[in-house]
Amino acid sequence: MKNHKNELVKFGVWTRNGIAFCTTWLLIILIAYCHIFNQQQIAVYLLTKMMFFIIGSVLIFNLLFTKLFIKKWTFTQRLTYFMMLYSVYESLSFYWLGLFYGLGTFIQWLIFISIICTLYLICIAIYQRRSKRYEKIYTQALKNYQQQRKK
Amino acid sequence: MDIQIIEHIKETLSVIIQCDKIDDEVIGLKSHIESFENKLYAQKDGIKVLVILSEVLYFESVDNHTFLYTQEDVLEIKYRLYELEEILSNKDFVRISKSLIVNINKIHSLKPELNRTILATLCNGELLSISRKYVPFVRKLLSI
Numbered sequence: 001m002k003n004h005k006n007e008l009v010k011f012g013v014w015t016r017n018g019i020a021f022c023t024t025w026l027l028i029i030l031i032a033y034c035h036i037f038n039q040q041q042i043a044v045y046l047l048t049k050m051m052f053f054i055i056g057s058v059l060i061f062n063l064l065f066t067k068l069f070i071k072k073w074t075f076t077q078r079l080t081y082f083m084m085l086y087s088v089y090e091s092l093s094f095y096w097l098g099l100f101y102g103l104g105t106f107i108q109w110l111i112f113i114s115i116i117c118t119l120y121l122i123c124i125a126i127y128q129r130r131s132k133r134y135e136k137i138y139t140q141a142l143k144n145y146q147q148q149r150k151k
Numbered sequence: 152m153d154i155q156i157i158e159h160i161k162e163t164l165s166v167i168i169q170c171d172k173i174d175d176e177v178i179g180l181k182s183h184i185e186s187f188e189n190k191l192y193a194q195k196d197g198i199k200v201l202v203i204l205s206e207v208l209y210f211e212s213v214d215n216h217t218f219l220y221t222q223e224d225v226l227e228i229k230y231r232l233y234e235l236e237e238i239l240s241n242k243d244f245v246r247i248s249k250s251l252i253v254n255i256n257k258i259h260s261l262k263p264e265l266n267r268t269i270l271a272t273l274c275n276g277e278l279l280s281i282s283r284k285y286v287p288f289v290r291k292l293l294s295i
Contacts, residue, residue: 074266138261141293
């Protein structure tokens with residue numbers, strides 16, 4: 001029960017932090033975009049849609065990477081399902097936001113999928129590198145323990 | 152040498168050596184008694200063998216039979232894994248899966264895997280997998 005409450009709090013905190021983080025960066029990028037392309041106005045409805053997009057993205061991320069709903073998946077499983085689910089969500093959202101229109105060309109979709117696959121592989125590579133570091137930590141702890149047992 | 156056994160004392164088994172002075176004989180006797188607990192009877196080809204626990208790499212349960220593995224040999228023992236858990240020192244022998252108890256002093260390295268298990272490489276190069284259920288116990292033992 002206590003564990004469930006902790007997970008619920010964690011989910012809430014991650015949701016709040018995620019929305020704040022993404023909204024901040026959205027504003028920074030929008031300001032930069034408007035400055036570069038000399039755009040004087042931003043449509044409120046577009047900003048509202050972007051906010052909903054952000055909230056949905058954060059919820060998908062938290063759904064898969066916190067243990068509130070999914071308790072026993074490994075990092076690789078979570079990442080794989082996240083990438084799959086988020087790709088679909090992102091594509092649909094981009095159509096809704098007007099960033100995508102029509103069916104698109106094969107090359108465009110290939111680029112889109114390539115970006116997702118590249119990001120996925122980068123995440124796996126970072127995680128594997130982290131695992132190597134943990135291998136050293138675990139083995140050192142083992143050696144220390146074995147030394148203590150010998151005494 | 153006079154040997155006395157006093158029964159019905161509600162304390163853990165202890166051996167007291169009374170001597171005039173501590174010489175090589177007494178030290179040898181003490182070492183012999185200390186090493187007595189660290190042995191286990193196993194069986195190979197119908198022959199009973201006394202195995203020193205420090206030589207055991209791991210115990211494995213297969214088809215309701217329990218086997219112990221040393222560097223050179225594989226022998227069968229009569230105990231079940233849960234019985235071994237009670238007999239063996241839990242500081243040296245750790246349950247790592249439903250069918251394995253490993254001698255932690257015989258592990259050469261540990262490598263956390265992407266699927267939340269830990270791969271243990273033994274001193275003879277053999278690989279054993281510490282299952283997800285038992286990873287927290289191992290981590291607690293090693294203070295990680």
